Amino acid sequence: MTVKIYLPLFALGILTALKGLSQTANDTINKESVKKMITYLASDELKGRVNYSKEQLEAAEFINKEFSSFGLEPFPGFENFYQPFRTSFGGKTAMVDVKWNDKKLNDSLYYFFSRSLSVPALELSDFLILRTTSQLADSILYYNWNKTDNILLQIVLDDTTHFSEAINNIKAPGGMPASNILIVGVKEEPVSLKVIPNKNLVTSVLYNVIGIIPGRSLPHEAIIFSAHYDHVNKGLDGQDGLFNGANDDASGTTAVLELAKYFSMRKDNERTIIFCLFAGEELGLLGSQAFINYVNSESIKAVINIEMIGIANIEGKNTFMLTGSGYSSLYKILKRNLKGDDVKIAGQYSDPQYLFRRSDNYTFAQEGIPAHTIMGSDDSEPCYHKPCDDVQRIDIENMTKFIKAIAKSASTLISGKDTPTRIKGF
Numbered sequence: 475m476t477v478k479i480y481l482p483l484f485a486l487g488i489l490t491a492l493k494g495l496s497q498t499a500n501d502t503i504n505k506e507s508v509k510k511m512i513t514y515l516a517s518d519e520l521k522g523r524v525n526y527s528k529e530q531l532e533a534a535e536f537i538n539k540e541f542s543s544f545g546l547e548p549f550p551g552f553e554n555f556y557q558p559f560r561t562s563f564g565g566k567t568a569m570v571d572v573k574w575n576d577k578k579l580n581d582s583l584y585y586f587f588s589r590s591l592s593v594p595a596l597e598l599s600d601f602l603i604l605r606t607t608s609q610l611a612d613s614i615l616y617y618n619w620n621k622t623d624n625i626l627l628q629i630v631l632d633d634t635t636h637f638s639e640a641i642n643n644i645k646a647p648g649g650m651p652a653s654n655i656l657i658v659g660v661k662e663e664p665v666s667l668k669v670i671p672n673k674n675l676v677t678s679v680l681y682n683v684i685g686i687i688p689g690r691s692l693p694h695e696a697i698i699f700s701a702h703y704d705h706v707n708k709g710l711d712g713q714d715g716l717f718n719g720a721n722d723d724a725s726g727t728t729a730v731l732e733l734a735k736y737f738s739m740r741k742d743n744e745r746t747i748i749f750c751l752f753a754g755e756e757l758g759l760l761g762s763q764a765f766i767n768y769v770n771s772e773s774i775k776a777v778i779n780i781e782m783i784g785i786a787n788i789e790g791k792n793t794f795m796l797t798g799s800g801y802s803s804l805y806k807i808l809k810r811n812l813k814g815d816d817v818k819i820a821g822q823y824s825d826p827q828y829l830f831r832r833s834d835n836y837t838f839a840q841e842g843i844p845a846h847t848i849m850g851s852d853d854s855e856p857c858y859h860k861p862c863d864d865v866q867r868i869d870i871e872n873m874t875k876f877i878k879a880i881a882k883s884a885s886t887l888i889s890g891k892d893t894p895t896r897i898k899g900f
């Protein structure tokens with residue numbers, strides 16, 4: 475009996491495993507899926523995924539869901555796929571209403587740092603309560619911030635210090651908090667407290683979304699695929715509007731998601747693959763700068779950042795460009811792996827627009843990591859940072875080809891066969 479029951483299950487297991495191994499890019503990366511993903515990311519509903527907007531958080535939640543469905547794992551030491559980071563831009567509170575002793579607190583008097591985007595409703599008994607003066611607030615939080623799920627840091631302000639100053643002096647947590655942290659600047663001791671999620675409140679915290687597939691035999695060596703999922707809400711002429719950022723960089727975001735799906739189906743990566751979708755790029759590469767503190771740069775063997783591959787205006791259809799191609803041997807490796815393919819890779823031999831320095835690859839390059847950006851178009855594209863950067867202009871077919879080619883070109887990096895030289899000369 476048992477044999478009869480177990481045999482088919484066992485056979486099924488083998489079939490699934492074989493299917494996983496023989497899975498080609500053609501099966502998983504396809505036009506329909508690419509179109510669906512980029513159409514959502516660049517939809518009016520997400521209003522351009524602007525930094526500090528609730529729509530950007532919705533985009534992050536979408537990426538989070540995709541990562542979960544592919545079976546990715548969180549980055550080691552992180553609780554989940556989100557990496558929140560505080561920026562010095564904007565001083566607004568985040569995502570919750572606070573009732574202190576039955577009175578609603580003005581949102582200039584508190585700051586909420588959530589470790590995840592699903593914020594729970596909380597009350598006083600849920601918190602470890604720390605009360606201190608403004609001078610000691612930073613160090614007291616620093617020594618306690620991973621002790622419990624929820625921390626309430628009450629800063630008892632003296633008459634000369636404003637809460638905004640006190641909060642600016644708090645450095646921790648700079649990256650991944652293990653706790654939800656509520657910082658409040660009031661004198662009155664708390665008798666009752668209610669923290670109520672309110673997604674309409676903008677946050678001064680941005681969220682990278684990071685997932686990994688651990689390597690089979692070289693888990694301590696990693697290849698990064700990255701893109702930024704944020705976009706601008708102002709044109710170069712200062713004009714406000716709805717900028718959907720389809721090419722910049724919903725296209726790169728879609729590529730990273732498709733690659734995550736593809737490699738998680740194959741599951742044959744010898745090196746660890748890290749998929750990074752950064753926020754804050756348009757504010758000056760803030761997301762990658764927040765993330766790089768968590769990696770040992772020696773262990774990162776290559777970074778392939780992906781920008782604006784939805785339109786091919788640099789080299790024409792079927793060819794993408796690698797920025798800074800002379801600074802490491804990554805270009806030669808990718809080119810060799812694409813031999814015979816429809817899609818070609820072009821080098822970049824001068825950089826009058828400073829493209830190499832203007833995307834998240836640059837953060838990694840500064841640490842000596844061979845980190846470059848694959849681009850289909852540059853800022854001479856007529857809708858670059860303009861409201862007309864819409865999904866209707868995206869060449870889905872060509873973009874799908876590009877994503878498949880990126881997977882193919884990186885194959886010997888993923889298998890551990892090739893290691894590019896460390897970057898230099900830029």
Ligand SMILES: [Zn+2]
Binds near residue numbers: 702722781
């Ligand atoms: Zn961009």
